[in-house]
Amino acid sequence: MTIAQITLHQPRRLAVGAGLVGEVGPWAADAQSTLVIATPITAGFADRLKLSGRVTVFDAIPGEPDIATLEAALEVARQCKPDLIVGLGGGSVLDVAKLVAVLWDSAQTLGDVAGPNRVAGRRTRLAQVATTAGTGSEAGIRSLITDPEKGNKIAVESPHMIADFAVLDPELTYSVPPAVTAATGVDAMAHCVEAFTNRRAHPMIDGFARMGFRLVGKYLARAVRDGQDTEAREGLMLASYYGGICLGPVNTAAGHAIAYPLGTRLGLPHGLANAIIFPHVLAFNRSVAAKKTDEVALALGFGDALSEAQLLSAAHGFCRSLGIEMSLAAHGATVDDLPRYASEAHANRRLMDNNPIDMSVDDVLSVYRAAF
Template sequence: MKPITILQPQKTVFGSGCIQTFVDDYLSLGHRRLFILTAPPILPLIEPAIKQLKDNGVNVEVFQNILAEPTLNDFNTILSIAREFRADSVAGIGGGSVLDIAKLVAAFIDSDQKAEDCFGTGFIKKKGLWLACLPTTAGTGSEVSPNAILLDERDKLKKGIVSPYLLADTAYVDPMLTMTVPSKVTADTGMDALTHCIEAYTNKFAHPAVDIYALQGIRLIAANLLRAVKDGSDIEAREALALGSLYGGLVLGPVNTAAVHALSYPLGGEFHIPHGLSNAILLPSVMKFNRSANLRKYAEVAIACGAPVGKDDNETAQNGVDFICELSKAVGIPQKLSDLNIPQSAVDGMAKAAMEVQRLLKNNPREVTEQDARDIYNSLY
């Protein structure tokens, strides 16, 4: 069995109400200038925690104007604000974009490096400030991954920075913070987390030490996503999705994703389609393309989803693709790129841009050519 490295935060806390654990832990550290990144809908949920911190002498600066698809320029502006505040610690409390920016702020605030010089894997030189990540969606798994994504305006393409120095010191996964997430966001982010798990499990570099997270993540999300979309107050479904998303995040470092994510980047970069929605609309088509490359693995994905077992792996794998298609429809994911106002004339440019994301395409179980990328995009019209 080949060696594999699984990177995780030093500490991960999971469970409803664990935002209080974050407060207690923070107060024990001795830091006194906390830069919190969040978003306006989340602020009411975390005001009691912020008050506790302030009442105990912590100087808290809250930045909440993070866009859904943050750009390199957005990040540099926020970094300047954090430097002016003289932060000695950082907390990200929000969805994937918020957490990614928090990770990058902590890494670069005291660094002479620039984010634009660190796109790719392994370019950050040193650990940054103490960092906590508290996800408020069950989607990206960013709280436990060494990855962060920014939109590079120079070529309208989303790019990843990957480094062990982007790992949070502590992740606090509190499902109660996801209870007010709207059904559409629940659907988009849940499909994103499901994509992480499916792409990791069927990946060319999949590994038994990671498969266990990926399979359990598939089981949890497939069984609970529709429940949470239909009833956001279903705490059991919310907890299951939060745990499934956490597992999806844990697979990103050692194995990472593949063609779904690579093909989704141009949708976000050029047309500003949210990351989760981009993955959700592409997932069934890429699964159809990949299925023949590893029928056994795709059959096991189908079984984890609860799809019917067929007479052989081929039939079972197809049942899994069908299940994902039906789940996508049931939770309200658009089924065509035209539904997102992306003209078919953009396909050639998107295919060319997707081929630049070899960091992920090299993981795909089946080689993806530029023509294959065109065909996958065109199948969605």
């Protein structure tokens, strides 16, 4: 068997540990103008960055950033002309920060850079400071923005969007509520598991994936129980980071494709959407990825050599035990919505083609019905 070639991009500098958010300012002591991209909540951490020079904070980032959000952020950047951009938040914030870094002082538009390797070059230093443990966006070269008219996500991928400095400071995640900790933790795990069982799986990425889902198995329940558990919080941030590395060369598969319409159409947070779908796709893929799926099940404490039905039950119970509401109906979906979601998810060939087994539109619909 020939092993596929991969290229791995990682931040030029990575700081992991409690209190290290304060290293951003000294690292960029020469910055004259800094734009911090945040949410109204994460903007409260801006002082901990210890920035010097002129600091502008843009904190109007919603849970699912869209084209209008990006345009507003770009307008602020053009006014303050930053020589440093800091993403301070979860995946949505970090994704917007990447795009602002490459677009604010460029002739290119979002449409020009959509897809892989179309960014002409980056002109602005970028620090990415994660405040959740879920997307791993601080590790990667990809950004997702919702197009509300089309109801889908625009994916931009470029090595020019990799962070110059990424910070994983578990203290910034202490205040993340248990429900969000649970959902984003399952999302981090899904990145690892979907890359691990992927058609494009690679031995090197398998290593990162294993480290990621094992950390989630070890620490997620602990962090949900006690948000101030520094060891558990740091373990989850590492799991999220490893998941972010998995996304670059391998990416996710059907699980994420099926979760996306729940974000763009139903308005569910990305982590929650993935948590609801995760058990169903894990079980569906078992028939062709049995050995790797068994490894995941053991790492998460489900047991050994489970049948598809047992695996679904165990994974569903794992998510529910973390306090995640696993019913789509409880989140406002209707039976009539499901076929539309299914056709949109199935049309996402960018991810669906990575799945280890082909899924028909009816297979996707059956997942939504089972999750209903």
